[in-house]
Amino acid sequence: MKPKPLKLILCLFLTLYYGFESTAQTTIQFDIVLEGGRVIDPETKLDAIRNVGIQNGRIMMISSDALVGKETIKVSGMVVAPGFIDLHVHGMTNVEQEYQLHDGVTTALELEWGIEHIGAWYASRQGNALIHYGASVCWPFERMKAMARYQDGVDELLDLVHKKEITIQSFFHIGGPSFKEDQTPEESDKTLANIKSALDEGGIGIGVPIGYLPDTKPAEMYSVFELAGELGALVFTHTRHSGILSIQEVIANAMLTGAPLHIVHINSMSLGQIDFALKMVSAAGWKGFDITTELYPYTAASTGLMTAMFNEGWQEKLGIDYGDLQLVATGERLTQETFARNRRTNQYVIMHMMQPEWIARGIAAPGVIIGSDGMPYSKLAHPRTAGTFSRVLGKYVREDQVLDLNTAIEKMTLLPAKRLEGIAPMMRFKGRIQVGADADIIVFDPDTIIDKATFEKGLEFSEGIEYVLVNGTFVLRKGETVSNVFPGKAVYGKFKK
Incomplete structure (x- = not known):
């Protein structure tokens, strides 16, 4: 109905x-x-x-x-x-939230990666947030937590939550070694139990950034989708690798298990095959499967150099080379030598890897949600951290006329609200200007x-x-x-x- x-x-x-x-x-x-x-x-x-x-x-x-x-x-x-609803942010403090609210965002959610010790994190944000906040269950953390040999790291991360110092970087540093280990059947079962417990603490679905754990066995990954299908818990996934085959993997898992699925930043996952990727997502929807996607309006991605994204063969997989990498800390373009040096400390880089026409076609595609993938604060952080939604309205609506104003607003308000209503019922009152809706409103x-943040x-x-x-x-x-x-x-x- x-x-x-x-x-x-x-x-x-x-x-x-x-x-x-x-x-x-x-x-x-x-x-x-x-x-x-x-x-x-x-x-x-x-x-x-x-x-x-x-x-x-x-x-x-x-x-x-x-x-x-x-x-x-x-x-x-x-x-x-x-107010705009951002399903995909990584900077979750008031420092990032101030940039977000200047970009019209009233709800910013960490749903791709999720948050470690999610119940404690929710408690730490209560009463001191500029805009609405929330997160998914962090599958990599619940996986690590199921492996007894990493208990010291689990405790260390809880301490960081209490100090309000938890970041993705801290988890990579503390929990990264667990990403490369296979689980025993008992540990896999414990992971699923951990996910259930974290959902009980308020997690908005399950964050599955398998692109950072690409050696995870398909059977283990499938079991997470099975759990999501049983519970009706929305899965937010970064695919295993960039490319169509990895997109097909998560779509197949969702179709076979009945898990609701949201594929994050399909622009950087599909690259030059974005039309094919969007065709598959659209076809799944027409066939009655609960599968959606999003993209951000920039031609560059961003991540840490120590992640699996830069394992051997990354140039061929991503279609870029050292000079296409820009160090967040200084803004400099990398060479083979500076790549190796900065990788040892997992410095963050901006990856110039997409073409403008790919982004324009993705933004124009029906049903595609806009999300920022906004990063933790750094003065030279990726500009999507501060400018995603204003960029859509200024560049793609007013200047380039890729889509009309009403459609753009829908992609940034109603569509993300409706995507979440099944897993977060309070979203029924957001993303709308109607009598009875929450007064989360922007005037522009x-x-x-227009966005003012730049790569330079x-x-x-x-x-x-x-x-x-x-x-x-x-x-x-x-x-x-x-x-x-x-x-x-x-x-x-x-x-x-």
């Missing part, structure tokens, strides 16, 4: 809230009124000049009539849209919005986003971060106990 708009679901509540007299609307005083903006809701297809009344963290009125607010913000000439100038100069706040509200609280006003407000809430998976 097609889901009904939120305003129908909540009409009884609203009737009781506002009273039965039709004249009551004129006397309501909202907390905030956004007046005279171009309101775009991707689900109901509303695209019109409206006034939006916000009360107690929710959208309570959308009207062409005048509304009364304790605070009224005049936003004529600007677009009022749902469609004529000026590093991170910079995007331009053109004037206001951002999270749960009805301003975190951005007139393009400036609001100090000392932390309205971000945890997004949990459906299994949380």
Whole structure:
């Protein structure tokens, strides 16, 4: 059955809230009124000049009539849209979140890799997040945790969570040796039990970055998909290698087990075969399989030099060479000598490996979600960390006209919200400008919005986003971060106990 708009679901509540007299609307005083903006809701297809009344963290009125607010913000000439939902971030502190909110993001989730000790991590973020946060269960960590010889590393990672210092880099350093080891049948069973327990702590599905553990036996990987199929737990996967065969592997696993599947950054997984890869994802959907994908709007990827991505033969697999690698720490292009030196310390690099036309075709493809793959903070970090969503609206909508504004907004709001509704029910109230929806709202100038971060100069706040509200609280006003407000809430998976 097609889901009904939120305003129908909540009409009884609203009737009781506002009273039965039709004249009551004129006397309501909202907390905030956004007046005279171009309101775009991707689900109901509303695209019109409206006034939006916000009360107690929710959208309570959308009207062409005048509304009364304790605070009224005049936003004529600007677009009022749902806050962007990013399914794929790796920088999860307020440092990265400030860049994200300047890019219009109101919900940022670490779903590809997941988070170690997920219950403790959720607790560490409570009450001090600028925007909404959440994560999947980290399969590599639950795998390592099942191997008794790595218990000291498990404890060390928990200590880092408590100190709010946990990063992907720290896990690579501590847990990396476990990536290359086969599991016994008992350890494989223990891994699955660990995943279940982590889902009970609130994990949003299962993060399966097998590209960093490419020697994992197919049978072991298949067992994770079997568990996901049994539970209805969404799998977020980086494929085993770049290329069509690895994409076919995860699609086959999902089809055979019934596991819901989301393939991350299909642009860097398929490279020049992106059309074929998208054709397979689309065909799976048409045949009734719950399989989706995403991409980011840049022609470069980013990862650590010590990862399996750079095992012998990487030049041939990725179609690049040393000079296509840019060191994040300094911005320099690498040589064979500097590659070897920096690999010993797992320095992060930007990998210039894609063509602009591949990205444009992927962005235009129906149903493809936009995700940033935003990295932990570094001044010269990949610009997608700060500019992904503004880049789509500025370059691909306004300048290149690859897709229209409404479709772009849908790919960054409604589509990711709907992708998560089955595993994180609270997402039903996000990604929409409707009565009853969470007041996660952005206001931007469609004529000026653009990303400002670059590969050469590093991170910079995007331009053109004037206001951002999270749960009805301003975190951005007139393009400036609001100090000392932390309205971000945890997004949990459906299994949380």
